[in-house]
Amino acid sequence: MLTFKQIEAVHWVGKLGSFAAAADKLNTTQSAISKRLAEIEMLLDVQLFDRSRRTARLTEKGQEILALGEEMLLLRERFIASAGRESIAVRRFRIGVTELTALTWLPSFVQAFRHTYPDVELQPEIDVSVGLCEKLKKGAVDLIIVPPVFNDVNFEAIPLKELTLAWMCSPELCTQRKTLTLQQITAYPVLMQVERSGVDVGYDRWFREKGLSIQRIYAGNSLIALSALTMLGFGVSYLPAEYFSDLAISGQLQVLRSDESLPKVPYFAVYRSDGPIAFSQRVAVMAEEFCDFSKPVTMPRIVHKNTPPHRNPKNT
Numbered sequence: 116m117l118t119f120k121q122i123e124a125v126h127w128v129g130k131l132g133s134f135a136a137a138a139d140k141l142n143t144t145q146s147a148i149s150k151r152l153a154e155i156e157m158l159l160d161v162q163l164f165d166r167s168r169r170t171a172r173l174t175e176k177g178q179e180i181l182a183l184g185e186e187m188l189l190l191r192e193r194f195i196a197s198a199g200r201e202s203i204a205v206r207r208f209r210i211g212v213t214e215l216t217a218l219t220w221l222p223s224f225v226q227a228f229r230h231t232y233p234d235v236e237l238q239p240e241i242d243v244s245v246g247l248c249e250k251l252k253k254g255a256v257d258l259i260i261v262p263p264v265f266n267d268v269n270f271e272a273i274p275l276k277e278l279t280l281a282w283m284c285s286p287e288l289c290t291q292r293k294t295l296t297l298q299q300i301t302a303y304p305v306l307m308q309v310e311r312s313g314v315d316v317g318y319d320r321w322f323r324e325k326g327l328s329i330q331r332i333y334a335g336n337s338l339i340a341l342s343a344l345t346m347l348g349f350g351v352s353y354l355p356a357e358y359f360s361d362l363a364i365s366g367q368l369q370v371l372r373s374d375e376s377l378p379k380v381p382y383f384a385v386y387r388s389d390g391p392i393a394f395s396q397r398v399a400v401m402a403e404e405f406c407d408f409s410k411p412v413t414m415p416r417i418v419h420k421n422t423p424p425h426r427n428p429k430n431t
Contacts, residue, residue, distance in 0.1 A: 124151035211247040211259040244313025262313030273399040275406040277379040281356040282371035285348035304350030357409040
């Protein structure tokens with residue numbers, strides 16, 4: 116008998132191009148994926164994949180079965196969603212976020228997710244924006260929270276909030292309190308994260324549009340390290356205004372006034388259009404509710420169950 120597990124195996128091997136990627140996506144083993152594909156090929160008496168290549172390439176008949184399987188999976192999702200039970204078919208959900216989200220609203224979001232979907236295992240992953248987009252494309256994560264560095268037609272994006280940034284430096288680096296021009300500010304070395312940071316990708320484009328020639332100093336992929344180097348006087352940097360406002364108030368950082376405001380950076384919840392769409396939409400709406408880039412005053416209280424359930428990491 117044909118099963119949804121077999122259809123999912125065909126779907127994700129076809130979409131991701133390898134048994135390993137499909138196994139990771141479905142939280143199972145490569146041998147389980149091979150078994151499901153062999154079963155469906157035997158049942159239908161067809162060869163779905165050309166196994167002579169390094170990557171799993173669909174045969175002509177395999178492409179037909181893939182298209183029909185997609186329709187079946189979408190109908191299943193619509194059937195479940197009509198009852199408001201989008202999480203039934205989801206055992207694990209992997210969310211990718213940048214460091215700023217992890218430092219600010221991720222803990223509260225995780226608590227709310229666990230309360231709302233106790234039977235779904237949430238797995239957060241922290242990386243720079245470009246890296247997260249690559250992982251989403253490969254099926255290594257299910258949803259990401261990033262600035263607009265994505266351009267894949269298979270991605271759906273839900274707008275969250277905009278991030279406000281401010282020029283900051285060590286009080287010892289610049290003693291002027293008057294309003295400065297962009298040229299005056301960027302005469303100092305500009306500290307920034309690696310080029311794969313979504314914020315820096317956007318700001319690099321903005322600097323070019325303004326015709327600014329800046330001396331870049333890359334401070335790795337850590338926002339905390341970037342702020343530390345800024346406080347030590349290695350240069351100026353554009354930092355999240357709300358998150359670092361306490362350091363500006365305490366005098367450890369100085370906010371530079373500019374004659375031109377820094378552009379705000381929009382954040383999005385992004386997910387694949389060929390995954391569990393209804394559930395991903397629910398998670399995106401929850402992310403929109405919790406998205407807040409200010410520094411949390413208190414961390415959410417962690418509530419442990421008396422006997423936390425043990426989940427088998429691999430569902431065969």
